[in-house]
Amino acid sequence: MIRVIQRYDFSAAHVLARAEWSAARNKAVYGKCANPAGHGHNYSVEIAIEGELDPKTGRILPEGKLDDVVRTKVVRTLDGRFLNRDVPAFAAAVPTAENIARHIWDTVVRDVSPARLVGVRLIETRNNSVEYAGGEELP
Amino acid sequence: MDFSASYRDASGATSGHNYELEVTVSGQVDPKTGMVIDLKELKELMEREVEARFDHRSLSDDTPYFRDRPPTPETFAALIFSLLDAALPKGSLYRIRLSPTSQLSVEVTR
Numbered sequence: 001m002i003r004v005i006q007r008y009d010f011s012a013a014h015v016l017a018r019a020e021w022s023a024a025r026n027k028a029v030y031g032k033c034a035n036p037a038g039h040g041h042n043y044s045v046e047i048a049i050e051g052e053l054d055p056k057t058g059r060i061l062p063e064g065k066l067d068d069v070v071r072t073k074v075v076r077t078l079d080g081r082f083l084n085r086d087v088p089a090f091a092a093a094v095p096t097a098e099n100i101a102r103h104i105w106d107t108v109v110r111d112v113s114p115a116r117l118v119g120v121r122l123i124e125t126r127n128n129s130v131e132y133a134g135g136e137e138l139p
Numbered sequence: 140m141d142f143s144a145s146y147r148d149a150s151g152a153t154s155g156h157n158y159e160l161e162v163t164v165s166g167q168v169d170p171k172t173g174m175v176i177d178l179k180e181l182k183e184l185m186e187r188e189v190e191a192r193f194d195h196r197s198l199s200d201d202t203p204y205f206r207d208r209p210p211t212p213e214t215f216a217a218l219i220f221s222l223l224d225a226a227l228p229k230g231s232l233y234r235i236r237l238s239p240t241s242q243l244s245v246e247v248t249r
Binding site (some may be wrong): 058 | 188197208211213214216219241242244246247249
């Protein structure tokens, strides 16, 4: 079994808070991440795909396909953005590392055939990362 | 293990990488030694099977393995898996992870 893991970097700002909650409740749940002015991270995301080796190309996806998909659909839409305001997926879902990982999964999962998406690892800081292997819906 | 190698891609252009290789073996812990495998033996085996064949070589020109397949991260990782699998005690190789760059890794399992 061959698994290819490619890393991409982007930077974005977010606030962890729910609009319908009071400032005190958001602070209690999300701590300093609830500051309404937002804060930012240098994110990395590792996209893991598995598939069969094409004997002609020696690859599991045509050269450049994963880069095209992730750069166009993920990096370009998230890099340099305020996730809560600028990315429709985070109008309802709080842009936690968990939800960003799910959003990236949902965004690329149908575009990596004939390989299969098997994992998204969203690295928010050197101290925290989230791995998602599919199976849940964004709220 | 780290090693460096070059290759010619489909367009004929020559490139190269500092490759990083992680080898994972699995098995029973020997009750006497407390080890799954002697790491010194594993290191020597990796030096013999991988470093001696590929370090500071051209995969395309200095080895026989890429005459009929392109030297991609996937084919190179699959080759390293099969070389190590043949040299290690049967069934003990669990996974290899080959990283041609810090952005890219290929993992091969059975």
